[in-house]
Amino acid sequence: MSHSLSLNKGLGHKPGLAGRRQATRVRRLAACLCAGLAVLCALQTVTGAVARTPVLVASRRVERGERIEAGMVRLEQVPASPLAAKLLNRREQALGKLALIDLEPGQPIAGTALGRSPVQPQGTTTIRLALASAPESIQPGQRVRLVSSTGCEGAESPPAQSGQEEGQGWVKGRCLIAQEAVTMALPQDRSKTGTLGPGDKGQEAELTAFALKPEDAIKALSLPEGAPIIALAAGGG
Incomplete structure (x- = not known):
């Protein structure tokens, strides 16, 4: 008995009830630790079993009308789902295209958010103009009419009572600059949109690019400095 008591003391066990x-208590603590490890292993197994798929997201803010370049997008792994299947999953699907909407950093990119660069029609030239109207109301590649409140001084203005008639460069009381212009690129610095006239030497990022017939381009560039230019969507009055 004395030898058994000495052995228990040597192992750190207290004799008797204590x-x-x-x-x-030691056995209960060990059981809790084992249970915790089992739960952790189970969670890791479940997480590892969830299928994941790559999706393309914006690396930084991309404004509507910007052309997508390599540094603007990246791939991220997300859980596979029907929604993820509708998103772009390769950089090549986005590079060179134009953003049709604003993209925030980390935002997944759907194919409908991007569009191809517009093709300049034959026999036209591309110029950049500051619009008085909001450029976000049009899309790259969209055909519009360009009008101004001035620029047709050489033509007779229509009578006030027939201001809805077209003639001699006037359309519905406004000077028609171009019957058809193709929107080639939108301004990137929207905070300054509408502050520059056609005669100002502003940054290209502040202007909207249009493909025009040569005679229409000359007319647009000949407008007085600060003359307001408005882009009307097809069918606009």
Whole structure:
């Protein structure tokens, strides 16, 4: 008996009731640790079993009308789902295209958010103009009419009562600059949109690019400095 008591003391066990209670607490603690490890392993197994798929997201803010370049997008892994299947999953699907909407950093990119660069029609030239109207109301590639409140001084203005009639460069009381212009690129610095006239030497990022017939381009560039130019969508009055 004395040898058994000495052995228990050497192992750190208390004799009698106190020793049994200590052993019980140790066993309970070990059981809790084992249960926690089992739960952790189960969670890792479930997480690893969820299929993941790559999707293309914006690396930085991309404004509507910007051309997508390599540094603007990146791939991220997300859980596979029907929604993820509708998103772009390769950089090549976006590079060179134009953003049709504003993209925020980390925003997944759907194919409908991008469009191809417009093709300049034959026999036209591209010029950049500051619009008085909001450029976000038009899309790259869209055909519009360009009008101004001035620029037709050489033509007779229509009578006030027939201001809805077209003739001699006037359309519905406004000077028609171009019957048809193709929107080639939107301004990137929208905070300054509408502050520049056609005679100002502003940054290209502040202007909207249009493909015009040569005679229409000359007319647009000949407008007085600061003359307001408005783009009317097809069918606009």
